[in-house]
Amino acid sequence: MGTDAVRATGSSRGRWIVGLIILALVVLVIVHIIRNREAPHRGEPATVVGASAAQLGDMPVDIDGLLGTVTPVATVTVLPQLSGYLTEVAYHEGEEVKKGQLLAQIDPRQYEISKREAEATLAKDQAALASAKNDLSRYRALHGKHSIAEQTYTDQLYTVQQDEAAVKSDQAAIDQYTLDLEYCRITAPVAGRVGLRLVDPGNYVTASSTTGIVVITTTQATTVEFPVPQNSMPAVLQRFRAGHTLTVSAYDSDNDKKLADGTLYSLGNQMDTSTGTVTLRASFPNRDDSLYPDEFVNIVLHVDTMQHAVLIPTAAVQNGAPGDFVYLVNSNQTVSVHPVKLGPSDGTHTVVLSGLAVGQQVVTDGVDRLADGTHIRLKQARPATSTSAAAASASATKS
Template identity: 65%
Template sequence: MNDTPNQPAAPQAPTPPTPPTPKAPDAPAPRKRRGRWILALVVLVLVALVVMHVLRGKKPAPGAVAQVVTVASATLGPMPVTLDALGTVTPIATVTVLPQLSGYLTEVGYREGQEVVKGQFLAQIDPRQYEISKEQAEAQLAKDRASLAQARADLARFTQLHEKQSIAEQTYTDQKFLVAQDEAAVKADLANIKQFELDLAYCHITAPVSGRVGLRLVDPGNYVTASSSTGIAVITQMKPTTVQFTVPQNSLSSVLQRVNAGAKLPVTIYSSDNTRELATGTLYAISNQMATATGTVTLRASVPNDDEALFPNEFVNVRLLVDTMENAVLVPTPAVQSGAPGDYVYLVNANNTVSVHKVTLGPGDGQHTVIAAGLAAGQRVVTDGLDRLNDGAKIQPSGAKPGAPHGASAARMGNAAHAQSGPRPAASGASASSAASQAAPASPAS
């Protein structure tokens, strides 16, 4: 066995040197610092918002600063139940004076805008042709009366002859008919004379009603006809006048109940912008039909209008007093809030904290609102500064010293609220019963 000699190992190829890894360029230092500052600022803002939200939701601590607010006591008093609506001044009479015969207009006896009374002279139509016709009728009457007298005399003679049978029966009968014809002719003549007298009266045009004359429609010298639709003048009765308005069908039952009981419901008329009281009157008529398109019924009020403050066809606001609630619990309207809990007030407790108190509202007059349920007379409510309050907040009534008893302040507030004036004009529709809503607390007290 031959030993194989160890052969030398093959030489290995040399490993190429590894190239150095290129070093990434460093980011600019100012850009890094700016990004960190922005991130930190955003985080701080978010933290501040969260803290504010948490603190706002918490009830005030026992030592929290009391909010200065205005309070008032609920009082007992009358509250008018009213219906507000838009109305139109509707004159009792608007008359267009038309000529009743044809002729030339010779005279106009009124001034534009003048107040006239019934029977006052307005205009004159040339009467000469009607005077001539009357004279002709009078002449015909005289002629027919003479014929009648002759016929009656002949009939008297014929009657004597007829009794002696000295005349034919036919002759006697014909004479009686002739007398009857002449009598009818005389009656016709008298009627013609009356007609011409009436025509002459129509030539003298007078006011059919009392009122105010409008602008002149025709001038002297024009030929007018009985078929003209323009007229000589338009007269509008200014006083008394009426105001026509509508109420919704849901409110009609209360009105009918009072009217059927014999009540005379007062009506107050305000200007179209609700800034001035113009007149007062009473409801006197209700339509017998309801407008199906609008679901309303038309009412009419009578107004004396002695000072002529109401102008025909003027748009006005109407307030109808339907009834009056006696001994109602009243609070100033700003105290009433509306929100998620419904209608509520901030009730002032004995320790000068407030609680959300749900109430049931009744009618209002713009200054006060009736609390139908949920509040008693004498209880105090917040009327101003409500936007800074929540359930359980501490308050300091305006004008009271911190820590002072609330009795005197409450009495002053209650008297001030009770002394406020009566109803003011409101917008068209039902009377406002609550103020604008504020943000509602989460958990109202019962």
């Protein structure tokens, strides 16, 4: 009996040990399976990114970063054309004057007296001419009858010619004094804005004066000269020579506020070898005088507009070893490096010339955390808007 009891007890313990070993193995298998399932999620969490779909739109082709100088159509220093004392200065500093408007008056009395003297001399010489013509008429009749010498008739003929020349000279002198009286009224040769006062009533001015009476600068309209790099000239030349109107926008020195819009109307005829640029000139109506003579302005030259171009947000564009590329969103919620060929950009959107189709999504936010094949989770997708709307928004911001 004792031996059988011992054997039964040993068999029971063995079964318990085997059971515990099997249970431990089952627990280990379950833990291993759970760990293997959760490992990918703990080792490679999905990166949250923003994305946008490539869409069709219009993109303006602009040349910006150009420094221009406001160059008036005319800057005129008004000089006196004769000498005398000023009796009146009729302009006010800084005012707009019209062509022909009185600016200053020179004392005309000296020239009026000289004109009357010339008129008196003319009357005297006209009387002498009339007398000489009467004598010539009589001499001609006598000469026909051979009653006077040939020399007498010839001398009288010359006397008439001399008196006629004297009358013409007197008339020229009168015309000169008449012109001098007009010159006594100094008027504006062009319309524009007058500068600071240079003379006062009572000043004696001369025809040899270099200071002048006043300086007039045309402000409406005005022009702006600006250099364009030689690499950009072929596109400008092609559009300009084809008769297209190229618009030009002028911004302030901080490039924040648009001052005026104009049109390109003239191209320089030679290249500046020191800078590799060609000087262009644009015309601006400048009705509000927003462009000041000799002011420096920032210029944007609008050359063309690309119609129905593939557009993506500029934030999606990356540059690296493959060149220009984007992170393309794949159907399996991963991204891949996708090389693209880029076109013009307005800062907000960029044209993709090749490498991307309309509707494909590219990552725009969170690209710094991505690599080829990264698992992602998208934020709410934002479709790319047309560049025309973006350009209008940018223009409103600058204005």
